[in-house]
Amino acid sequence: MAPQWDKALVKIARSHDPEALPLDDRMLIYDKRTITIYDKFAKAKYHFLVLPRIPFHASSSKPALSSQGAPTLSASNGKLNFGATSSNSVPASHMKSISTLLASPYAAEVLEALREASDRVIEHITKDMQEQYGTTWDIERAFHAVPSMEHLHLHVVSMDLVSDRLKHKKHFRSFHPTVGFALRLDDVEAMVKAGRRTLPKSEAAYEQLLKGPLMSHHTGQTFKFFPELKAHLEAYWRNSILAPSRTSAGDAAITTSLKRDAVEQESGASASPSDQPPSQLRRLDTPKASVKEASDSEDDEPSLPFR
DNA sequence: GTTCTAGAAC
DNA sequence: GTTCTAGAAC
Structure with missing residues (x-):
């Protein structure tokens, strides 16, 4: 049962x-x-x-090669298997x-x-x-x-x-x-x-x-409360994993042209931070476009870095 | 493995 | 308050 x-x-x-x-x-x-x-x-x-x-x-x-094996019998069916035969x-x-x-x-x-x-x-x-x-x-x-x-x-x-x-x-x-x-x-x-x-x-x-x-496996910081670690993981992912990919050089133009898109995404997803199965979320044409804007909160590190 | 509950412990 | 530990789940 x-x-x-x-x-x-x-x-x-x-x-x-x-x-x-x-x-x-x-x-x-x-x-x-x-x-x-x-x-x-x-x-x-x-x-x-x-x-x-x-x-x-x-x-x-x-x-x-069994380093030192007695003749083994298959544990699953208890029958002896003689070496090289078929399956x-x-x-x-x-x-x-x-x-x-x-x-x-x-x-x-x-x-x-x-x-x-x-x-x-x-x-x-x-x-x-x-x-x-x-x-x-x-x-x-x-x-x-x-x-x-x-x-x-x-x-x-x-x-x-x-x-x-x-x-x-x-x-x-x-x-x-x-x-x-x-x-x-x-x-x-x-x-x-x-x-x-x-x-x-x-x-x-x-x-x-x-x-x-x-x-944290990212920074080595330790947290007293689990929710603080959760916040850290989320912030690190958004700010240090995703964000750096769109900071440099030619991205200015792209960023500008996509600002509207990003805003839409932001508001649309505001209720539920994208936690859907990743593979079901493909909709954007340009790879760079799918980067979520890091938004306002720069750094919400918890107040207790240690212990 | 998850969800839920309870009480103890920090 | 949150965490920890424990047990039940028909």
Whole structure:
């Protein structure tokens, strides 16, 4: 009965036809081995999840050379698989989380598929940023060290971290690029290359990381109250990420000619600061035109820079 | 994972 | 006041 929310990604990963996924799941792209969906509770302007599909067919006939492996049996069906024969797939149990994947001989191969797919996702995001805002900014690829939903998912998330769904400290810190809870794809790949089969810290230690201070990943400032951090993130995004892209040289003319447009946008969006899904907001012809005017409030930094 | 509620703690 | 922690969710 309990609606198993934690199995939602498993169901998506098992989909035979990603095109036929429920509208609610908002599929972005898919290929033979991965499916990418919009995060249902996006914690930034752009936030996608890249999942390895089930079954995940290994391309090589054998998993990576087991450094010291007893003859393995597939955890999924309990049957012995004798090497090179036709279809061997990565057991779903290996893809429950980044932790189980690390222990799997298929780790490198699954990561490779996620990397390739996420490259395409980043292309998509970058293009949309350019169209919507006339500039681009940081995008991170990372796994949560301790996920709450079953099935491996790579977060692809823009580092503005501006979203009304970002509601708690643990949300913020779980994506913070230096806190350590978010395990970047590059780092995980390096672990696999180095032969690591477990994460460096315990689950409890990772969870502790979520309890630290509210420190901006942009400026290093710490905030006492979550709403202050939220205001900072929003202000930084508008004033330091978006605004600089239109400050220089030839933009004067453009700015002038587009002033009316910008004003319209401003008033139109005043009620609800643009928080709609980015991909549905394409309407302007000129990339530069879509840059939102930074408006009046120059600097609404909180009064408590420290502690 | 989210939403909601409650009380304790700062 | 806001944050933190905990529990329930048919």
